[in-house]
Amino acid sequence: xxxxxxxxxxxxxxxxxxxxxxxxxxxxxxxxxxxxxxxxxxxxxxxxxxxxxxxxxxxxxxxxxxxxxxxxxxxxxxxxxxxxxxxxxxxxxxxxxxxxxx
Amino acid sequence: xxxxxxxxxxxxxxxxxxxxxxxxxxxxxxxxxxxxxxxxxxxxxxxxxxxxxxxxxxxxxxxxxxxxxxxxxxxxxxxxxxxxxxxxxxxxxxxxxxxxxxxxxxxxxxxxxxxxxxxxxxxxxxxxxxxxxxxxxxxxxxxxxxxxxxxxxxxxxxxxxxxxxxxxxxxxxxxxxxxxxxxxxxxxxxxxxxxxxxxxxxxxxxxxxxxxxxxxxxxxxxxxxxxxxxxxxxxxxxxxxxxxxxxxxxxxxxxxxxxxxxxxxxxxxxxxxxxxxxxxxxxxxxxxxxxxxxxxxxxxxxxxxxxxxxxxxxxxxxxxxxxxxxxxxxxxxxxxxxxxxxxxxxxxxxxxxxxxxxxxxxxxxxxxxxxxxxxx
Numbered sequence: 001x002x003x004x005x006x007x008x009x010x011x012x013x014x015x016x017x018x019x020x021x022x023x024x025x026x027x028x029x030x031x032x033x034x035x036x037x038x039x040x041x042x043x044x045x046x047x048x049x050x051x052x053x054x055x056x057x058x059x060x061x062x063x064x065x066x067x068x069x070x071x072x073x074x075x076x077x078x079x080x081x082x083x084x085x086x087x088x089x090x091x092x093x094x095x096x097x098x099x100x101x102x
Numbered sequence: 103x104x105x106x107x108x109x110x111x112x113x114x115x116x117x118x119x120x121x122x123x124x125x126x127x128x129x130x131x132x133x134x135x136x137x138x139x140x141x142x143x144x145x146x147x148x149x150x151x152x153x154x155x156x157x158x159x160x161x162x163x164x165x166x167x168x169x170x171x172x173x174x175x176x177x178x179x180x181x182x183x184x185x186x187x188x189x190x191x192x193x194x195x196x197x198x199x200x201x202x203x204x205x206x207x208x209x210x211x212x213x214x215x216x217x218x219x220x221x222x223x224x225x226x227x228x229x230x231x232x233x234x235x236x237x238x239x240x241x242x243x244x245x246x247x248x249x250x251x252x253x254x255x256x257x258x259x260x261x262x263x264x265x266x267x268x269x270x271x272x273x274x275x276x277x278x279x280x281x282x283x284x285x286x287x288x289x290x291x292x293x294x295x296x297x298x299x300x301x302x303x304x305x306x307x308x309x310x311x312x313x314x315x316x317x318x319x320x321x322x323x324x325x326x327x328x329x330x331x332x333x334x335x336x337x338x339x340x341x342x343x344x345x346x347x348x349x350x351x352x353x354x355x356x357x358x359x360x361x362x363x364x365x366x367x368x369x370x371x372x373x374x375x376x377x378x379x380x381x382x383x384x385x386x387x388x389x390x391x392x393x394x395x396x397x398x399x400x401x402x403x404x405x406x407x408x409x410x411x412x413x414x415x416x417x418x419x420x421x422x423x424x425x426x427x428x429x430x431x432x433x434x435x436x437x438x439x440x441x442x443x444x445x446x447x448x449x450x451x452x453x454x455x456x457x458x459x460x461x462x463x464x465x466x467x468x469x470x471x472x473x474x475x476x477x478x
Binding site for chain 1: 273
């Protein structure tokens with residue numbers, strides 16, 4: 001009689017979980033190693049921001065007040081009409097400007 | 103010790119066989135679960151990276167920007183304001199900024215035009231503009247000036263590096279002379295004033311002094327600029343709120359569906375197990391492992407896929423949301439920023455509720471008489 005050794009399902013699952021944990025740990029190590037160089041990687045952005053005294057990130061270029069959300073005034077979104085609804089898609093992602101300092 | 107491990111392994115073996123008996127159902131469950139974890143983890147990774155990059159890039163932003171309002175709208179600032187503000191105690195430097203927006207009709211993009219010390223007739227452009235206009239260094243770009251007479255012919259001196267896209271993708275940097283020519287910008291005025299102060303703790307006092315002196319001035323502090331980006335990328339508002347609600351709601355419906363009942367087949371299975379001598383604790387352990395196998399696998403698959411999606415492929419699934427109607431969109435590679443606290447919260451919010459949601463209905467079924475469980 002030939003005796004066959006079948007791998008148990010629980011062993012397969014445990015091996016898969018260990019592989020998952022290892023992959024996860026490797027990604028965390030990758031994040032740590034790149035994070036250490038974050039300043040260096042973002043150096044050109046920081047240099048340009050410092051030289052040109054930039055106040056905003058270039059994220060949403062579709063409207064003036066979404067390009068520079070930190071500089072926009074409270075009514076910028078309603079400039080077309082006092083009850084005009086926001087019509088730029090990024091307007092729904094960018095909250096209203098913070099209260100002005102007086 | 104070995105006995106306990108062996109017992110768990112045996113029960114795990116049984117639960118895997120039980121999961122494989124309902125292959126299609128459990129595979130689709132795992133796929134949906136992974137998708138939800140992937141969506142939430144991608145958002146967490148994306149937002150924490152953006153938040154960190156905003157902080158790093160804007161750490162050297164001006165301490166304060168002073169705008170001038172005219173009948174409630176932003177207007178140009180006379181340079182005389184700069185002189186008077188510079189004379190205030192605590193102000194180290196006042197730099198008038200000349201900048202504006204240029205609608206580029208051939209491409210339909212909005213460009214941000216800024217000034218720097220450079221020779222007239224030359225410009226530096228962001229790599230987004232270079233892509234949009236298909237122009238590189240030494241090419242000439244034509245911009246329509248506001249006086250509608252002679253278009254401005256400007257030679258590209260440099261294309262800003264790709265790594266600076268998040269700050270400068272849409273920038274066109276030119277000399278003050280060209281800027282004034284392009285926009286017919288009046289002499290003796292600036293767009294706004296950038297202030298550097300000696301002691302950042304005095305910023306709000308200084309802002310008060312400026313408003314007292316110039317009631318039409320609107321000071322914006324650096325902390326407010328940073329807070330703007332904090333609120334955009336905060337988990338409570340902006341992007342997170344919009345995109346997260348759908349994912350969280352679907353997860354709640356999904357867990358609720360599991361928690362509210364067992365199928366007749368599952369109940370019968372529990373009855374049979376109890377009648378052949380399994381104890382309630384064994385049945386609960388079996389269901390715990392069934393829940394843990396699905397949720398743990400979904401968590402790892404989802405988080406690993408999210409990391410690759412955001413940090414290796416620059417979150418292509420979020421791009422349509424961020425792009426909106428923009429013609430010019432920065433292409434940036436994010437620097438990984440993993441918040442272990444947020445990951446821990448994600449683990450407990452996804453793995454723990456699902457695992458317990460599988461145990462509770464089984465506990466109810468496992469505590470009743472096996473005969474009744476099999477007949478129900």
